[in-house]
Amino acid sequence: MSDPSIRPIPADRIARWDYEADVVVAGFGVAGASAAVAAATAGAQVLVLERTSGWGGAAAMAGGFVYLGGGTPLQTACGFEDSVADMQAFLKAALGPGADEAKIDLYCEGSVDHYRWLADEIGVPFKAEFWGEPGWEPPTDAGLMYSGGENSAPFNTIARPAPRGHVPQMADKQSNGERGGGYMLMKPLVDKAIELGVEAVYDVRVQTLVVDADGRVTGLVAKQYGKTVAVRARTGVVLATGSFAYNGAMVEAFAPRIAGRPAASIEEHDGRAIRMAQALGADLAHMDATEVAFFCDPQLFIRGILVNGRGQRYVPEDTYPGHVGQATLLRNDNQAFLVIDQAAYEEGLTRPTATPMLRMPPTWVCETVTELEAEMGLPAGSLQTTVEVYNTHAANGEDPLLGKKPEWVAPIGSPVAAIDLRGMTGGFTLGGLRTSVDSEVLHVSGDPIPGLFAAGRCTAGISAGGYVSGASLGDGSFFGRRAGASAARN
Amino acid sequence: MSDPSIRPIPADRIARWDYEADVVVAGFGVAGASAAVAAATAGAQVLVLERTSGWGGAAAMAGGFVYLGGGTPLQTACGFEDSVADMQAFLKAALGPGADEAKIDLYCEGSVDHYRWLADEIGVPFKAEFWGEPGWEPPTDAGLMYSGGENSAPFNTIARPAPRGHVPQMADKQSNGERGGGYMLMKPLVDKAIELGVEAVYDVRVQTLVVDADGRVTGLVAKQYGKTVAVRARTGVVLATGSFAYNGAMVEAFAPRIAGRPAASIEEHDGRAIRMAQALGADLAHMDATEVAFFCDPQLFIRGILVNGRGQRYVPEDTYPGHVGQATLLRNDNQAFLVIDQAAYEEGLTRPTATPMLRMPPTWVCETVTELEAEMGLPAGSLQTTVEVYNTHAANGEDPLLGKKPEWVAPIGSPVAAIDLRGMTGGFTLGGLRTSVDSEVLHVSGDPIPGLFAAGRCTAGISAGGYVSGASLGDGSFFGRRAGASAARN
Missing domain, CATH: 3.90.700.10 (Succinate dehydrogenase/fumarate reductase flavoprotein, catalytic domain)
Known part of the structure; x- marks a missing residue:
């Protein structure tokens, strides 16, 4: 039960840095890849540490919904009108109670721009075709679907409905086996990161944070092939290692109804980044919140x-x-x-x-x-x-x-x-580190922890009690970008 | 929003200690008073810091149920049989999912002894009379009542029912105005503490913890009439300042369904002790859990x-x-x-x-x-x-x-x-600091934070999802005693 390795390490105890970059990103899923691209775009030298032997995280295994709206080109091409106000009203109703309204507001206001970034800058393919059948996701390569009950009671009386589940196009789905839209989101993101000079090191498991005498995060310590390595981050560390759905003790302590029934998650989602930041006094939010699939x-x-x-x-x-x-x-x-x-x-x-x-x-x-x-x-x-x-x-x-x-x-x-x-239910956890709209990890004092940023399911994002499909790839990529940009200019 | 005063203070920055004791207890409600008595009984010099101008906390305003069973003398005198196993089976069913089974086990095994301590050592009066009418509490001075649905579905099929709500006797209730059984629990506890030489200082609001270079808690800093005072704890600090029901931001972040509807709580329950310990890397549990009254x-x-x-x-x-x-x-x-x-x-x-x-x-x-x-x-x-x-x-x-x-x-x-x-509902929060069965505050590493103990509603006690009346005064007094004893021998 005891794991002293979670405690932060004073920077003056690091004799030698094994790796070094401006921005160090832990986790190469959707939030980490988005952060890496944004940080590199801002001119930072970026290093991604990934625990498994390849990029993708839970995102690459997902159906691929990205929750976007407010009048994206894809919505328009499919004949749907939408507005920022309708999207905000819907999400505040559907993701509450207790949802972070400042995050939802910014997310909705930036949604069309975020779509353009994904489609035009990153090159994520979206096919302008609406899928109107009931279901969890389109069985075809159609790019747009209702993914949150927008057109169903009670939400259809709260805001004008529009489909906002944007699915990257996976042509020839049958022959691609388990690869779905999530893969086609991750592949161009990772390609873009590499193109921008982002370096990735695999099979590296982050252990804890390195902190200087002023409380600033200056790096982290990780395990690589059984060896402990120290990684220096000149301007910022971005935590993007996913949820705690596979940490049995945390689930039991915070979200016991989902205990024993993880789904749409991966075993690497052990909550480590949340614990590392908690050890520094980071605050949490909505630790009981869960996505729940119905089988x-x-x-x-x-x-x-x-x-x-x-x-x-x-x-x-x-x-x-x-x-x-x-x-x-x-x-x-x-x-x-x-x-x-x-x-x-x-x-x-x-x-x-x-x-x-x-x-x-x-x-x-x-x-x-x-x-x-x-x-x-x-x-x-x-x-x-x-x-x-x-x-x-x-x-x-x-x-x-x-x-x-x-x-x-x-x-x-x-x-x-x-x-x-x-x-016949299962799911993953939605709670985690409390972050600012600029993806700074917040200390219980309310102030950002200098040098520390986070995005994706290790944070409490736009969801609290409720959930819609596309909220995780959506807020992971949106606030991942903000994490990368914040860490680069830090 | 920013409150830097929550950050722990290095011991070497304390120039002068204004107060000093072996054990320093923050909060003079049921958990704090029980801790003070236990620490003093163990031979420690004890100082209690209370934020208001008098002892009692939420406990003194409560109906006064203490959840006890397993065959207490009061149960026997009222003609009820009970066993530790039935009490355990009931509480595990009624307080879950996710309830801390080790705490429940110990609480049930020690329940008869705890009754004896309250009745015989402390002098809490219990009248051997069972109240069998439906209701929130007895309108008379009867001492025993069902207070958790033990004899109702589905629990009456899970364990042999027994009433376990033990209410201290408040004779002549009418003329005592708002004073109920909770007052008659607190009065003898505080009298005993004073008799044992416990010192209490009022109008002192704890701000944060003082920590030495090894991470050991050696005291705390508080505000007294606008002045900052440093309080040294030679062997341990006990946090017992109650729930976070009146901290709007925390409720919104962790238990939003109860937002705007606090009840059976007091405004001093602002979660401060939870935040102070979080700033040291303390772990939390069941932050969404709430008691809910039905009006x-x-x-x-x-x-x-x-x-x-x-x-x-x-x-x-x-x-x-x-x-x-x-x-x-x-x-x-x-x-x-x-x-x-x-x-x-x-x-x-x-x-x-x-x-x-x-x-x-x-x-x-x-x-x-x-x-x-x-x-x-x-x-x-x-x-x-x-x-x-x-x-x-x-x-x-x-x-x-x-x-x-x-x-x-x-x-x-x-x-x-x-x-x-x-x-027509309202209530208070049940989640808080994760503690060991010996009331040590646990760091996210899983290890106790040296010198830091906690009990009562600033901790996650025996309740998780569910609740029974008497669980708060019950686990507050039971684990308060353990906190005091642990802090004294530390």
């Missing part, structure tokens, strides 16, 4: 009703599936069942999906809801009345209980099935 | 059904009201309505209660649930079916949906009323 194909559950362990509906089934995951795990004891009639289930199977492995078979099939309810072990009348109330309104194309859009509302007929989705 | 008289809501903003039941109405508060605020968007027929409402009003101000009048009264549902603005059929299913089972004395006990189950008749309880 069922939206093409199925949008065509039925989701009920909790008491047979009650609890979430509009046409919303962003991540909201379904959060509602299930965090507010309904991880209890969910999909109730769907045979016709709707079979129709769902005919629709395109990026996640065919999430099309599970029915657990129970019955002629009537009364029988189904009994087989599921629910109290007599509980599911029956839920379906009865739903069907009554659905006959008029309405869902006054949860506001599912008319196009997805239809009475549930017979035969009727239920899929047991209890425990 | 309605349990004598009323136990006799009806509580429904959320969709007209659905969500919590057994006969459980500990704090579970109702958590379920409402944290899992049902702070939306609650009590649906109750006239006969049950009027019966509730005839029953004894300690909280008459929580007996609000009906918001709507109707002849039928159909009318009521319409007046409440709920979707047609939603509340009707909820009542229909409840009534069907209630006719058999059953509640298969939520497991309310037969004695509280009865069909809802006419006329029927609803009380609007939306937003």
